Amino acid sequence: MPEIPQGWAADDAGTQAPEPEHVVAPDSLARVLLAAASRALRREDCADLGRQPTLSRFRRTPQPVRRLAVARAGSRAAMSVPRAGEIDAERVARWMVDHYRARWYPGMVIGSPHGAAVHLATALGVPWLPSAFEVTVQWPKGCVDNPVGALAQGAQVAARIIAGNPGVGIRQVHDPAVRGVLAGSTVSLVVRWRGLPGPYRRFLGNHLAPGAPVLLLRDARTWPALDSGPGHTFQVGSPASGLAPADFLPASKVLDQLLRGLGGDPARWELPGAVSPPGYAEHGVEPGFEASLRDWVQGRGGPLHRILAPRPEALSAAVADAYRGWLRSAGKSGNRCVVECGRLLDPWQVVRAGLVPYWCENASRRSVAGAEWWLAGSSPFTSVDVLPESPGMRSPALAGLPQWLAVASFGSRRRAVDRVAARGYPLTPMPTRRATEVLRGQPYDLPTPPPLRVVDALAALRDSGSPQGLLVC
Template sequence: MSSAPRGIARFDSAAAMVGALGACLHGKPFSSPSGSPLLDRSMPLINLLPRFAREWAYSIGGATEAIGERAARRLDIETIATWLADRYPRRQYPAAFVGSSNGALVHLAAAMGVPWLPQTFLCPVRAPGSDPDDAAAGLRDGRHAREALLAADGRIAVHHMHDPNQDRLMLRTMSYYRIKQRALALGFREFLLRSLPAGATLYVDICTLQWPVTRIGERAFFQFGAAGGATREEYFSGGPRVREYLARYGSARTRWDPPSPDALAPEAEWGFDMSLLDSLRALAQQADWRLVEFRFEEPESLSFFAFDTLREWYCDEGIEPWHLVVDSFVLLDPYTTMHLGALPFWLVFCTEPSARNLTRLLQREGRFEHIDLMLFSHGTEGVGVVPAREWQTIIASSSPDARLCGVDAKRFPRDFATFVRFDEALARRGSERPRMPSPAPLTVQAFDAALLRHGSRYGVAATLPRAEQVS
């Protein structure tokens, strides 16, 4: 992978998921979410450090991708968009996806052999010595960076996200700014025009999840907390779990005291800013593409839909899928998963809501011959994080061969070497069993039919072109 331009974090969902899908379309596994051979080689060594040193190594490693406030004013959306689009092979495609980041969508696009372009990416800005638990200071101290990012491009919205529960280690050294395109970047536009012939389908995946925010301006929002283990009530009102969490990390606080929210906005990482739809609709009309929009509120709703859709695809191709691969945030490899003949089930994080959804799937489906479960380590025992031993218990009841994939259970959630081990462990599965034949790509027609057949069951609502609705 070529070096990323300054201003986009490779460790985040958008860049990592584009990397995974791009590798698959090039016929390769996705073995490095970091994209840095040097960092990958250091991960096993970092894992040997004591807990405190491991945490600081993780924080400092992430900070190497952050930019300064002066550089924020020069943020180049076009260079970033072009770099993302260049992850994909230059060829014609029958379809493309644009929209919300989602790991289940990556598997669907991989099955179809088509690209996906994210609306949102993370721009980290250096903020050394910050207190993750002081949200008011985060809002105040982030003013110059927010103003710089807004001035860099009038087509973007800036969502300043401050989550001391899930991003605690990173917030020591940086601030998180999620950048959402409100109009399509020229780099994306040119890629689509070059890659989609007339009559192709442009899918827009729209996660409607919203979050309480403090509105700072027409294009700027401050979001305290995020979708994950802690509830919104715990973020804004505290509770026993928050009090215990803060005490565990030596804080004198008993709860957080964030700025009072005064609006709802698209959730910073997963939510879709509807402003982008105008430019997508206009481009589709200009290029004579079918435009299909589909909406869902919870990111993991698409995981259930993808599971059912890909199972039907496998069965139509004469493949019996008895292997389940459970992804975790950016730990996913659609290429290897497909060549194992395995069904994917993507989880947002290693938290209680994700554990409940996995349990729901396993109870519905019964038993699998093999289950591989990845666990993303973000460095803290945050509110709602499920311990590795509980994850092992969840999958053990549904398979005689259920494994944590590339996970050091004793070091989780500080098992940072999992970022380089997960794909090696998944690939070893391929050496234990015959390689599956490559199935024919999932067609646009089959995907549309799946949207209509399975979507409503999981809250995935599709809008087909008017002519097709009438027919």
């Protein structure tokens, strides 16, 4: 095991593994999606998900003061280095499956975090589980313009996590375009299971109906990464930023603008070394995880269906089309749409109101343009409600409010961008419950349809997604 660097007090460590709710990053997408998915299966909305994102704090203070305050708040919410070394990934998996009630389920959706996957699971009446979880760890002397230092800090932490959890791999992401000043006070580690964890196996064995299908979603986006050590890889930037890998090179004007806006110095930006050819990005599924899931499902006599998404927009469009067909087959109009964004979603309220959900990964121009293209190619909707999630910072890749208004303009009778979310855009992220508050205002469309059959869902995904590169097999 690597030696503990100076200032890392080993005696600060606890005597037992930290609680999973203190391990999984509170602002991480997978954690919010898990909470929303489990509530939807209980026919509950997300009104209790009221955590204010860290980047939403201190919004009335001057920018230099706000940046420092947000960085300190993020560090306080992150794990200390000694405690991060005591993470028990199996315990985290058990905490995740415990979100769901003990009963038989007619299937399962599992894999990369994606809001449309959660909507699909809700329509099918099955759980959704992630194939990884995100951890943020304190970086006391960090700065947003120092990816070399971030790698050094992350490598030490990753080595300790892997030593105690040999069944995981870790992808570290240093992305100031997504994490803002938090990228200078904490390091972000995506802990990916390399095989199906024990609690998942037990949950499937005890609660998956015999012969029931499992759907595995794989985010197929690629990004350059550096092999730092056994089980640890490091990437600068990410597909979620809305930028290209070239935008994170030292000579990039986009990077210059981004770092100066975060109080960093572009002249100090230096990449840690040569990277490998692009492979799957941080939300990709480990090959061993897929292989062990396939072996388990086939051993039980059930089918495993893989869904490979080259872009988040492809799955969002396909699931939205599947919802429309599902609603219409139940005698509903399917002519009211809600465009959600990031953590602003509520699967149960969508079903209760009979809405067609389209999910944007974030507020990047690329992501919002995907919603525009889908709406432009769809038969008209009478109403389009839009929930733009503020990223909590300004970014060169950010969609402006006019682009969000253009999305809403596809409604023939009702065109609405949530005023509360728009008022704080782009510096004030809203908690997930804001989506619930907005969707509760939609008229009820009861009774809810009977659960969507897996065979019909797969057919709809193939029909709608294939032209966009979505692979369903």
